[in-house]
Amino acid sequence: MNGNLLNETIERIKPLDEKAMQEAANHLDRLTKPKGSLGKLENLAVQLAGITGKVKPSFPKRAVIVMAGDHGVVEEGVTAYPPEVTPQMVLNFLAGGATVNVLSRQAGADVLCVDIGVNADLSHPQLISRKVRKGTANMAKGPAMTRTEVEQAILVGIETVKDCASKGYTLFVTGEMGIGNTTPSAAIVSAFTGLSPIETVGRGTGIDDAILKHKVEVVQQALDVNKPDFNDPIDVLAKVGGLEIAGLVGVILGAASRRCPVVIDGFISSAAALVAKHMSKEAVHYMIGSHFSQEQGHKLVIGELGISPMLHMDMRVGEGTGGVLSLHLVDAICRIMSEMATFESAGVSDRE
Template identity: 65%
Template sequence: MIKEIEAVTGPIAQPDEKAALQAVQRLNSLTKPPGSLGQLEALAVRLAGISGTEQPVYAKRTVVVMAGDHGVCCEGVSAFPQEVTMQMADNFLSGGAAVNVLARQAGAEVKFVDIGMIGDIDHPELINRKVKRGTDNMAAGPAMSREEALSAVLAGVRVAQEAVAGGTEILVTGEMGIGNTTASAAILCALEGLSPEMAVGRGTGIDNERLLHKIAVVQRALDVNWPDPADPLDVLSKVGGLEIAALTGLILGAAASRTPVVLDGFISGAAALVAKAVAPESTAFMIASHVSGEQGHRLLLKRLGLEPLLDLGLRLGEGTGGVLCLHLIDSISRVMSEMATFESAGVSGADKL
């Protein structure tokens, strides 16, 4: 692995077992049957281990939306034209996208990063880390060079580091890029040896005819490029996307700083799969917010070993599912800090549960 990435992944440590055990003990002391809050209890234990404290509270939360264009769009794999990426960028920056609305409700800040859009935007809130003006058509050759993929990963690491240095206590992954479900499916196929028929979904809502075409395009990209599953940077450069590479870096940067990172949907999951291939220990810092309506997402989460908290049929991306998950995190955090214990409430029978 490249030395720059090794410098990031080297500090990734295991979760704090003592804090996780204290969270278990706290949960079992509360006025309820053990385990009766289901996945929320497992979430509380994981968050305690990640944050190193029995009752973590996440006052400052940040959604990072990475944006990039995809050359494979010229193959007609999406229901929307490529220029929608740029048009939506203006929408994000003006606060009008779905993730902006949901983030305001959840008390989260949205940071929008241009990592690889074809055009340029002049906006005071834009974080410009452009590596390349869109990827090349992966169905005809590599999506980008190895150096460009590495630059995008390291840009994502820096965004995570800057957010944490600014007080962010929990990160949510988001993305924007027409064509990125095609790249994500190709990554899943390349890393896990799956057929495109298993990994490719409808993305923005394509019909059956275009779905078959999209499957064929992903197969062609794999045949043309032969991405090496033992080399995650090779996979990223040949069949990935700039925003996926940057999200990979964001996840690795979060793990290195012991900051929980809430994964959104299929594209974020593809980035997480690359992060796992780079640093398997990074999965301990990932929270799977939901399983999306995209066909390969459930398979992807299984490969990550993560259990999604929500199943709402979402397939919008942007970080929307991740932001919705913040409400569940707030809920279990309040349970841990505000709920009475058997002892404090004077309730008997805890020893019989």
């Protein structure tokens, strides 16, 4: 990997624009409503101003970047679906038939699917083919990837954002597809937080109690075998991560380096966000929490990130679906900021 590009990307991630944030807060207080009455939407308005440097931003072009990769750990029987579903779902995304496609059409977002590690040979005119390898190795028996492969995958994410930015995209949503990927996500969260897999492992695609117990044991085994170093995010990803997770780390860092908001979806995306935070503390300020996933470890990782999701929908689809749903709230506050009357313009008396 071009290590300079990764370092340069991280170095470009700057603190939020405090002046714009204060101006946005002042503007909100002048609007014809009680101060603070829009709750989290007002916090979002201030954050968006800090990210973009604009009090009244808008995001007409937004992309859902769906990173797709397979996982060797599925050999351990930790998921309800066979690995063949990953390439099948990638083709479904490209045909426009998945949940994220439907919700993205409604939200005016474009779905971009990146093959970063699918264990199949895929070809489609709209597929972004950036395969690092055909799936990870089984992390229960040894490292999932090499450090070089992790770095290559992060670079794929950074370059995907760069390409999108050159086409006018200014807001990004993290999406993913990879049968078995809640397993490495739980391992990543445990590695960084020290929490037991009993706390971080969830039911993923809907496994029963017996498989859940086994999944906890597999994650613990992966941690014991690999001993990931939480002080070294690349090491954590290489030992217990996934290609699509590493790709999303690059998306998050790339978006933050370009002062673009990045909407974080559910558990897998949040695990990637946790890695990104450990690579750049400033990056977390560019993250917008979308929803609380039904996956039990999600609330734990959200707490570690310190972001506040807006929706509580009991969803566990993945793909970027919760992120896309939250775009309606982003649009709502952008319109409030640009269209709502102030007390002065409306001739309405403010409170004493």
